[in-house]
Amino acid sequence: MAPTRKKQTFWSEPIGKVDLQKAAVVPSGTTIVDAVKEMKYNQIGCVLVVDKNGKLIGILSNGDLMHEFVGSTLPGDTPVDAIMTKEPFTGTPSLTVKEALEIFHTEPFRHMPILRGNQIQGILSIRGLMTFISEHLPLEVMNLPPDSSLIAARTSGE
């Protein structure tokens, strides 16, 4: 049964095939509070910051907020530009799953903007990447009984 399925090659698939998350985007100069509202509204753990021309200039994540804003003296109406990560790490749709794994292996962030030219295609998150991988392994990962001790070794029990 195995030969027809390409089990071993999912990691050479392009990121373009992964369901990317819709990005939350705010213009440069937006206040930190408004940026967090935007994140909450979009149910995503980061927000992208763009300039007048729509070009990506920064990213603000929950991690940035935790370390740069919470507990600091900055007021909530400070522009996001003050604490965002400038010139963030980005990928293109042609990036492979293997390369993405590599990036998340070495870099600390959980969200990576995917760009086609200057256009924002969406966000590749570690969750999206894991879901994509698990979809390639329906037998081994997706369709499991809730308790793995319930998997019978023989069809007739025993």
Add this chain to the structure above:
Amino acid sequence: MEGLKEYLTRQDFVSSSEVRWCPGCGDYAVLNAVQNVLPRLGIPKEKYVFVSGIGCSSRFPYYLDTYGFHSIHGRAPTIATGVKVANPELSVWVITGDGDGLSIGGNHLIHALRRNLDINIILLNNRIYGLTKGQYSPTSEKGKITKTSPYGVIDEPINPLRIALASEATFVARAVDTDPKHIAEVLEAGAEHKGTSFVEILQSCVIFNKKAWADISDRAARDDRLLYLEQGKPLIFGEKRNKGIMFRCADPAVVTIGEQGITKKDLLVHDMHREDPVYASILTRLDYPDFPLPVGIFRSVKKPVYETELEGQIKEVTALKGRRNLQALLRGSEYWTVSGNGQSIKRSSGISSLANDESQVMDEQAHLLLSSTDPLTASLKTKVGKIFYDYDYKRTKILSPRDSIGKAIANFKAAHMECILVGDEKRLYGILSERDIIQNVVLTSIDRERLPISAIMRPIYEIMDETNSIADVINILSISGHRHVPIRLKDGGFGLVTIRQILRFIHDTVEQVEKKEAETK
């Protein structure tokens, strides 16, 4: 057999039982038509079997001088199946009604139809439960007032022909009780069809549903309101034979020949032998008053007959394995011993020793599924405890639900954690992520030094064990939508496994796989 046609007559099929239907009941017309058709088929009298369920029409077997079985409600198709399979030489007929066949025995009818035994099913449709004195049936029209629908039926009625087509019936026809000659034609064609013939006969119940089909079946109105389907001929109807059916943009439409330049050639030509049931299905949609109601043979196609297939299979397997003995099977060596309140189940050694045994084949299949040789999928069976310890386990922290949010923030900042567990050594109460902190601290003005974590933590979806596989954890992460799963540690306490740890593990495994592949090349 042909010679039988010479000497069997209608009288040979009339039983000595007194026919007890209400005067004026359509069942009489159907019985007469059946008694007229049987002698024409060239089948010896003793080969006929009539099986019925329950209902007025199900009294049929008494009135026919043939073998018969007045059986259980709705189960006539089932008993007929058994009769036909046991003795394929018999000419088996099922008599049922709209209640017996479509409600009580709806399921049995469907499966008899899809199996395509060479039997004949006649469904008498009077749109009411007559025998039980006037309750609404599955074919009763909407709004009908009956004893069980005093304010009108609100159920959508079933169209028996559409049920038959959806069940892949190979012969589907309809006739009306007021036209016995046509009934006989249709029944004869059905009897000669190799496979299950399904004939719906529209009839009235003189007592409880006198006008069931009055609109279309009255002799005076019939020509304008019925469409007699004739193989290879255009769909024409009307007293003057000047109306017809054609397709307009894939929908059927009534047209008048001679108007708007329409000739007979523009009309749809009836072809009951179409393999595709869509055409027949479109015909079943035509209904009075928008259309004439079609009667005749909607569909007649050839498909393998069940009893022939079964007989062939039995012969084939018997040739291969010899004749099996049911008693020997029951008393044989294949058994299980259950003991200790079901704690231990042991199977007899006889089972696996059987050559070519089905259970052995299945076991091998299951074994194949469970023991993947692909290194990556095999690695997913690794215990999650391993990745917990191998990948950054130090980032797991447990705080008490009474600790302040401020304390949680200090922990997040100090250790670069994604998430904090809330509980103690014995019990987990919740989980707290960076997101929970940010959304509460930045967007609301809570007192972070006084408010406890329990106010903003989220409940735990599932706690897993160190011994669970990585695949189990990925499964839970996918279902829960969370980024972390708490695990119960062997030596007490709890740990946290994150998607990042899992991706790191997959990354390393992929690297190893590729390295090995490169080496073997």
